[in-house]
Amino acid sequence: MEFKISKEFIAQIEQLISENKEKELHDLLLDIHFADIAEIMDELDSHEASYIFNALDSEKTAEILLELDEDVREKILRNLSPKEIAEELDELSTDDAADIIAELSQEKKEQVISELEDVEHAKDIVDLLRYDEDSAGGLMAKELVKVNENWNVLTCVKEMRAQAENVTRVHSIYVVDDENRLKGRLSLKDLLTTSTKTPISEVYIPKVDYVKVDTENVEVARIMQKYDLEAIPVVDELGRLVGRITIDDIIDVIKEEADKDYQLAAGISQDVEADDSILELTKARLPWLVLALFGGFISVHVLGLYEPAMEIHPELFFFTPLIAAMAGNVGVQSSAIIVQGLANNALSGSLFNRLLKELSLSLLNGLILAILLIAGSYFLLNIDVKTGITVSLALLSVIIMASLIGTFIPIILDKYGVDPALATGPFITTSNDIMGIIIFFSIAKAILGF
């Protein structure tokens, strides 16, 4: 059922553009969903993308604008006059329009706003621009269906019909008092199943979940997921109903949050995509690499201190990368599990129990790996048993250390309000590398004596 973009289809479009057949292009794209057209435009160069944009009707182009990759959208908007942009925004709901305006330069922003036709719409958009984009205010739309608690059902239905015209999806009908303070809600289901003569005060549900304008977006996402809500009303400091957040906006928040944790675990420090510029990618990647390099300097220095051991036990230096890598791997595993637990609010029990559990877990894993190491180094690498046992003991200690560090650094960071995902990735790997090498050589020195 989904439209699949084929190479042939793209070639056909490019052909039509090069032959300047605007009418044919318009007809070809007539039945294609705006999300698919946006995908096609993302694949084309900016001249071709602009050509398509100009060939289409404005209800469709407004939606396409929303779906485009940010850099493609930027290029399209650059080619449009403030008046043309305003015409696109007039087609969009307030939250989407505000998101696009927020991407414009300050000067163009003001020009576009002054060109908006619908004054109410313009006022709502300007209002939304005030809020931090990571807050409930930044997520919400002004479009919603609300009724006054003092109305009777007949007035309600009439008013709602008018309001529903502006709302893409009606999730809930909110009930407010004369001061616009949120009092409760009416469900659509009740509307379908209740006789039309019932007065509002008798049918509305006085218990309603809501968030405040300054609630953080991840918190909004958590609440909507937990209580399984498809929309949630937003109130201001005085409890007045100012907007509504729908579940589709929350999906983006959830995805971004998960992507961010993943990127941090991989040592990428800001939100980047494969198609971003080399400079942006470098800015996101280099800081962690520089950190890791300086961590590497420390390990070089530490190893230098043990140079005297080289003559008697050169094999220790062959095992160093193995020990360091295992320390890094174990640390990343432990921290990833904790970071996810923290993100999903799924950590229960005391710190002491967690310590015990992590200790047992790393002991079990460490013992198995230590036995494999003794066997492997004896049979595969022809290392003598005494050295094998020494390295294995070191491995076991290093694994326990790494899993404890991996477990508790995220918990501590979280306690102090720092994003625990920071602790995964290069930070844990690097510090565990260094600690691993120190522990390894200390144990080796104690057993083998050099």
Add this chain to the structure above:
Amino acid sequence: MEFKISKEFIAQIEQLISENKEKELHDLLLDIHFADIAEIMDELDSHEASYIFNALDSEKTAEILLELDEDVREKILRNLSPKEIAEELDELSTDDAADIIAELSQEKKEQVISELEDVEHAKDIVDLLRYDEDSAGGLMAKELVKVNENWNVLTCVKEMRAQAENVTRVHSIYVVDDENRLKGRLSLKDLLTTSTKTPISEVYIPKVDYVKVDTENVEVARIMQKYDLEAIPVVDELGRLVGRITIDDIIDVIKEEADKDYQLAAGISQDVEADDSILELTKARLPWLVLALFGGFISVHVLGLYEPAMEIHPELFFFTPLIAAMAGNVGVQSSAIIVQGLANNALSGSLFNRLLKELSLSLLNGLILAILLIAGSYFLLNIDVKTGITVSLALLSVIIMASLIGTFIPIILDKYGVDPALATGPFITTSNDIMGIIIFFSIAKAILGF
């Protein structure tokens, strides 16, 4: 507005349970949302959790069952008879009921099904159990609102009211023909804004997005996100309407998918949580560690081959962990960006362009890091310039190699239908470690000659 679980509140509940005050407990929890009660029960021991469960009314307990952690739910269900479980399931929608039944043993499953009161409901649940849990069939619910294209609006509204009683949220009204084949949809908004005298055939929208029962769940998620759908109908092989998937089920799919990528990147091979048993956690973590250990054996072996260099250039062995770590870090960064690009369908352009870009990017990063390395090893570590330049050249080469491997292994895996996220984490780290060491010593040998 959200209920916050405090330690005092939990203590109060434990107190009431120990004093066997069921009535007081019931009243205390009366106004608390089932999702919050489930969270409280997750914190308590299984005896206390069962006590709470028994003290509550059955509409609430059914919803609580759904929200509980899987292991807590398992314990509660173990204490219930098939008849009691069936009573809980009678309160739930078909998809949720099927999910819970699927967790039971084969024997108990059949007993519970035979105890279900509502025969239609039971039939629907049994039908849902047939589908793979990762397919559209496994996600969908049987509850939906549908009307026949041949009805008039009056019949429709009457029928819909009856149907809506069973549906928690009405997203769309689906239109079917006499054979139950999906023909289109009616939007609720149209319902609110159209005169009640209009015939169905005139108002329904013949274009409707749908998925097939065997569509993969991640594909369903992608389609619903792309087309911004809050619900999507599911049809069987003959195009007959068999169910409906709502956006809240899709959120779980999106989260699970993102969590899975993150876990793979951290070297955890199956879906585990911090609160799982030590055995389960070991099963998820040990395989990658064993793989990394064997990778480590290779690096020990390779380093052993270069033992002769030790006498003249011991410092090379001090730098080995640094080179290996940098190779691992760069590889993980590159692969993470590609894996996310693949997951979000956001990779455009040819393979050749991607190669060029990754080459330039790693050259830029590598050069900066190489200069830092020369400076750092000269000023901080007192390494002579020639060795410093040798190590830096090796670092530059290793970074280029690591970023190319990190970029193209996920792309190749994806081409052959393997989850590209597998390539991040220990797999890339380990292979880059080994490759890094080989490149490092080859370059050192060429320049320093040993």
